[in-house]
Each structure stands twice: as C-alpha cells, then as structure tokens.
Amino acid sequence: MAYIGNQPALSYTSFAKQDFTTSATTSYTLDNPVTNENEIALFINFVRQEPTTAYTASGTSLTLTSATSVSDDMYCVFLGKAVQTVNPPSGSVGTAQLADDAVTKAKTSNLMYPAFEANLSANQTSVADHVLTKIQFDEERFDTDGCYDNSTNYRFTPTTAGKYFVYSYFVGGAGGGNADNKNTKLNIYKNGSAVRSVFNLMNTGYENEADLTINAVVDMNGSSDYLEIFASINSVANSGSNNFQADNCSFGAYRIGD
Numbered sequence: 001m002a003y004i005g006n007q008p009a010l011s012y013t014s015f016a017k018q019d020f021t022t023s024a025t026t027s028y029t030l031d032n033p034v035t036n037e038n039e040i041a042l043f044i045n046f047v048r049q050e051p052t053t054a055y056t057a058s059g060t061s062l063t064l065t066s067a068t069s070v071s072d073d074m075y076c077v078f079l080g081k082a083v084q085t086v087n088p089p090s091g092s093v094g095t096a097q098l099a100d101d102a103v104t105k106a107k108t109s110n111l112m113y114p115a116f117e118a119n120l121s122a123n124q125t126s127v128a129d130h131v132l133t134k135i136q137f138d139e140e141r142f143d144t145d146g147c148y149d150n151s152t153n154y155r156f157t158p159t160t161a162g163k164y165f166v167y168s169y170f171v172g173g174a175g176g177g178n179a180d181n182k183n184t185k186l187n188i189y190k191n192g193s194a195v196r197s198v199f200n201l202m203n204t205g206y207e208n209e210a211d212l213t214i215n216a217v218v219d220m221n222g223s224s225d226y227l228e229i230f231a232s233i234n235s236v237a238n239s240g241s242n243n244f245q246a247d248n249c250s251f252g253a254y255r256i257g258d
Contacts, residue, residue, distance in 0.1 A: 015077050016031070017077050018030065018032075018075060018076050020074045020076075022068040022069065022070060022071075023068065023069075023070055024067050024069055024070065026063055026064040026067045026068075027061070027062070027063055027064075028062040028064070029061065030057065030059075030062050030076070034057050034060075036051075036058060037056045039078065039079050040077065041076060042054070042062075042076045043073075043075055044068065044074045045072055046073065053065065054066075062076070111255065113144045113145060113254070113255060114145035114159060114160055114254075114255060115145075115252070115253065115255065116140065116141075116143040116147060116148040116156060116252060116253060116254075117140070117141040117251070118137035118139060118143075118154075118250070118251050118252070119137060119139045119249060119251075120135070120137060120245075120246040120249045121138050122246050123243045123246045124243060124244040124246075124249075125241070127172075127243055127244060129233065129235050130232055130235075132187060132231070133230060133231060133232060134154060134228055134229070135154070135168075135229045135249060137150065137154055137249070137250070137251045145158070147159055153226075156226060156227045156253050157224070157226040157227075158220050158253070160255060161220060161258075162220065162255045162256070162258050163218070163219055163220075163255070163258070164217070164219075164254065164255050164256065165215065165216075165254055165256050166188055166215060166216050166217070166218050166252075166253040167214065167250075167251075167253070168186060168188065168213070168214050168215075168229045168249075168252070169211070169212075169248065170184075170186045170213075170214075170229075170231050170244065170248070171210070171245040171249060172184045172210055172211075172231060172242065182201075182235060183199065183234045184199075184210045184232065185198070185199050185200070185231060186198050186212040186214045187229070187230045187231070188214055188216050188227065188228075188229060189227065189229070189230055190218055190225060191225060191226060192228075195216060196214055196215075196216035197214075198212050200212050210233075218253075227253060
C-alpha cells in the first residue's frame with residue numbers, strides 16, 4: 001500500500017508484567033487490583049496456570065491452590081483492568097448529548113423546591129384599623145424543606161437561591177357592622193419591605209368582608225432573604241375588632257428556576 005510521506009510505524013499494546021519472589025506460601029500481593037482471576041495470566045516455572053483451578057484473584061490478593069517453593073519462578077501478566085464507573089467532567093455534557101425524552105419528571109421535580117403553603121388555623125382577631133399587619137399563617141399544609149416558620153415570625157426563608165413564585169389569598173372582615181369595610185390592602189414583603197401590593201376600594205356601598213389575591217416572582221438569595229404577607233382593613237367605624245378570616249387566608253411559594 002502506498003503512503004504519502006513516511007510510512008507509519010507499527011503500534012503495539014504492552015501488557016503489564018509482575019515478577020514474584022516466591023516462598024513456601026499460597027498468598028501473594030498483586031501490583032494492580034483486578035476484578036477476578038481471569039484478568040491475569042499466571043505462570044509458574046514457565047507453565048501457564050488455569051484460573052480458578054490453580055489460583056484465584058480479587059483486588060490485589062492472589063491465592064494459589066498449592067504453595068510454591070523458594071526455587072519456583074512465578075510471574076503474571078495483567079490482561080485487563082476492572083471495569084469502573086466514570087463520571088463525566090463537570091460541564092462536559094451538553095444538550096446535544098441528551099435525547100429529547102431522556103430527562104423525566106422525576107429528575108426535575110426538585111427544581112420547584114423549596115416549597116410551602118400555610119393557612120390560618122383560626123381567625124386572626126383584634127387587627128388594628130388601617131394598619132398593615134403581618135398575617136400569622138400558623139398551619140402548614142406542606143413545607144418541603146422546613147423553610148417556613150409557622151410559630152414565631154411567620155416567614156419563608158428558602159435555602160436555595162433562585163426565582164420564586166409567591167402567592168397569597170386573603171379575606172378580611174371589618175368590625176363594627178355588616179357593611180363596615182371601606183377598603184383592604186394586601187402586600188408581599190421581602191426582607192421587611194413591600195415588593196407587591198394590591199388594593200380593594202369599595203366606592204359604592206361598603207361590605208363587611210372583602211377578598212384579595214396577590215402573586216409575584218421574587219429573587220431570593222437562598223440564605224438570608226425572607227418573605228412575609230401583610231394586610232390591612234380600613235373600616236368605616238375605625239374599629240379595632242377587624243379580623244383576618246381563617247377559612248380563606250393562605251400563603252405559599254415555590255422555586256421556579258435560577
């Protein structure tokens with residue numbers, strides 16, 4: 001066969017060889033670990049031994065069926081290496097290496113965690129009139145990572161950084177009469193400041209109860225950022241007996257991505 005330039009040299013594969021210093025024993029140590037005896041060819045006095053029958057091997061331990069003597073010549077040739085699981089380097093796998101249906105829902109469900117939802121176990125009463133007041137959601141429906149405090153601060157402090165979908169539903173009742181509610185307000189607070197606010201103004205005719213729904217996408221740092229819900233009721237009588245209704249108030253959030 002013709003070549004352009006120099007003819008390429010022949011290439012060979014060299015198998016590792018180990019010589020043993022023999023003694024009156026059946027136990028020896030291999031230089032390289034093996035899975036079993038079939039991965040080495042063992043020679044004693046230049047005669048190849050039969051695996052399993054004449055010797056066994058596992059890891060770096062070589063065990064003979066019969067003991068050798070000091071005068072014996074023994075060596076082995078490593079025919080292969082144990083099969084190992086190798087992790088691809090970080091950043092080495094791209095979208096081209098993944099089949100369209102290779103990533104299942106089970107592998108992506110944790111993208112929505114941490115997540116929680118909490119309710120009021122009873123009406124939150126004696127709410128000051130026209131004052132933004134933290135709603136004390138004390139009854140957890142679920143809390144995947146234990147990030148919601150339902151007993152002291154009533155706040156969500158997620159431990160994974162990312163963007164979170166935050167939502168709350170609120171019903172407030174005004175004290176002092178059946179048609180006492182002038183307006184209500186509902187806020188999402190992050191680190192003590194409002195990031196989203198909704199307002200309900202009764203322009204024609206007052207109602208005793210009013211409901212509001214709020215949601216927002218909020219960036220959280222995964223360590224110190226926290227979320228809370230504040231609401232206010234402005235009653236006609238400026239009553240201090242306003243309340244947040246237990247059967248309709250809820251607060252929740254879940255992670256939607258980086």
